Amino acid sequence: MTRFSTDGLPRPVLVQPVNFEQAFRRRLDEFVDGMSAAGSDYDVGNLETDPAVIAAQAAGYGDTYFAAALNDAARVVLLPSFAEGTDLDLQAIRAGLGDDPRLDGESDEALRERIRLAWKGKSAAGPDDYYKSAARNFSPLVKDVAIAAETRDFSDRVLIMSVLTTENGGALSDELRDGLTVALNDPAFRSRNVTVEVVPAVISTRNVSAHIYLYPETPATVVDQAKQALIDAMAVDQRLGFDLTRSYVEKHLHRPGVQRVELQGWQNAYAEFNEAIRLGDINLTVFRVTS
Numbered sequence: 001m002t003r004f005s006t007d008g009l010p011r012p013v014l015v016q017p018v019n020f021e022q023a024f025r026r027r028l029d030e031f032v033d034g035m036s037a038a039g040s041d042y043d044v045g046n047l048e049t050d051p052a053v054i055a056a057q058a059a060g061y062g063d064t065y066f067a068a069a070l071n072d073a074a075r076v077v078l079l080p081s082f083a084e085g086t087d088l089d090l091q092a093i094r095a096g097l098g099d100d101p102r103l104d105g106e107s108d109e110a111l112r113e114r115i116r117l118a119w120k121g122k123s124a125a126g127p128d129d130y131y132k133s134a135a136r137n138f139s140p141l142v143k144d145v146a147i148a149a150e151t152r153d154f155s156d157r158v159l160i161m162s163v164l165t166t167e168n169g170g171a172l173s174d175e176l177r178d179g180l181t182v183a184l185n186d187p188a189f190r191s192r193n194v195t196v197e198v199v200p201a202v203i204s205t206r207n208v209s210a211h212i213y214l215y216p217e218t219p220a221t222v223v224d225q226a227k228q229a230l231i232d233a234m235a236v237d238q239r240l241g242f243d244l245t246r247s248y249v250e251k252h253l254h255r256p257g258v259q260r261v262e263l264q265g266w267q268n269a270y271a272e273f274n275e276a277i278r279l280g281d282i283n284l285t286v287f288r289v290t291s
Contacts, residue, residue, distance in 0.1 A: 015067065015070045015071050015074055016067050016070075016071075017067075018064055018067050018068045018071065019064070020060055020061065020064045021060075023059075023060035023061075023063040023064050023067075024056055024057055024059075024060030024061075025060075026060075026063075027055075027056040027059040027060050027063070028052070028053065028056040031052050031055075031056060080112060080115050080116075081112060084108055085108070088108055088111055088112065088115075089101055089102055089111075091115055092111055092114070092115050092118075095114075095115045095118040095119055096118055096122075097114060097115070097118055097137065101114075103137075103139070103140035104140055105140055106140050110140070113136070114133065114136050114137060117129050117132050117133035117136055118133050118137075120133075121133040121134075128147040131145070131147055131159060131161060131184065131190075131196065132145045132147065134183065134184060134189065135161060135163065135180060135184065138179065138180055138183050138184075139176060139179070139180075140166070141165045141166050141167060141176055142163060142164075142165060142166075142176075142180075143164045143165055143166045143170070143238075143239070144163075144164040144201075144239045144240045144276070145161055145162065145163055145164070145240070146161075146162040146201070146240045146241070146273050146274040147159055147160065147161050147162075148160045148162075148273075148274065149194075156195065157193055157194045157195070158194065158195050158196075158197055159194050159195070159196045159197065160197050160199060161180070161184065161196055161197065161198050161199065162199055162200070162201045162202070162240065162274035163176075163177070163180065163198060163199070163200065163201055164201040164203075164238070164239065164240050164276045169203060169278045170201060170203050170238065170276050170278060171200065171203065172198075172199075172200040172201070177198050177199075177200070180198045181196070181197075181198045184196040184198065201240055201274055201275065201276050202272065202274055202275040202276070203275070203276050203277075203278055204269065204271070204275060204276070204277050204278070205277075205278055205279070205280040206244055206269050206277050206278070206279060206280060207279075207280040207281045207282070207283075208230070208249060208263070208266075208279065208280075208281070208282045208283070209263070209264040209265065209266075209283045209285075210249070210253060210261055210262060210263045210264060210283070210284055210285070211261070211262040211264065211284075211285050211287060212226060212253060212258060212261050212262075212284050212285070212286055212287070213258065213259040213260045213261070213262075213287045213288070213289050214257060214258060214259065214286060214287070214288050214289070215257055215258075215259055215288070215289060216288055216289070216290070216291075217257075218257030218258070218288075219257070220286070222255050222256070222257045222258065223284055223286055225255055226252070226253045226254070226255045226258065226284065227253075227282050227284060229252045229253070229255060230249060230252040230253055230279070230282065231279060231282070233248075233252045234278065234279050238276055238277070238278060239276065240271070240273060240274055240275065240276050241271050241272070241273050241274075241275070242271055242276065242277065243268065243269060243270045243271055243277075244268070244269040244271075244277045245268045245269075246263055246266055246268060249261075249263060249266075250263065253284070259289050
């Protein structure tokens, strides 16, 4: 998984800026120049009811719509990170994920990750992303994958695939594990000189204890909102190798109406490449500032 997301970034302009005023002025200037070339002066451009002004506005709106549509089409073709819905499905088809590429219940974010892995893993039986892509394509329950390699009995090359899932806090069920093992060891898929061993990801639990200070006018319900915000954020961000840091926890607990957050006995949790951190108990002690 990439640790960078384009979410929240402004939509890039790939062809030309969308500006109605410029388009309208250009169309009206063209009309004025045409009238001047024909030997007629035009001096009522400030009159909104003049037919030439109305026609220039209509043409300007058409130019603006065309530029916006062209920008959107270019984004879909050139930048999958800004594609959504059926446009993103087309990108997935181009990446080789099949004619019906979206897995059951799959979000745009998850499909973008699979598209990136598909392109990065195009070299058969080569890079780790080749195997990661296959695992992610096998089931929507596969959330993240980490790969390590080792040699056994002097010559047997084994790829150890740690799998994090979207259910039960990331746990890997026996059924999914067996299915992945069969699919990834299919001779039509893997290289002859490797064996793929599927194992559960290492999952560590981290409790959170914090003092949360509210302004006098802040409703008590903000505390529950802060707790839920942290839970929701971790549900999205939990990945193999994702660190749980003080700044991350404080950011999501610090909701509107919160004066400050003080974590108690906190030490940052740094995950290994095959480890995922999940939240345990979240205990928030509430204080109110006097002013």
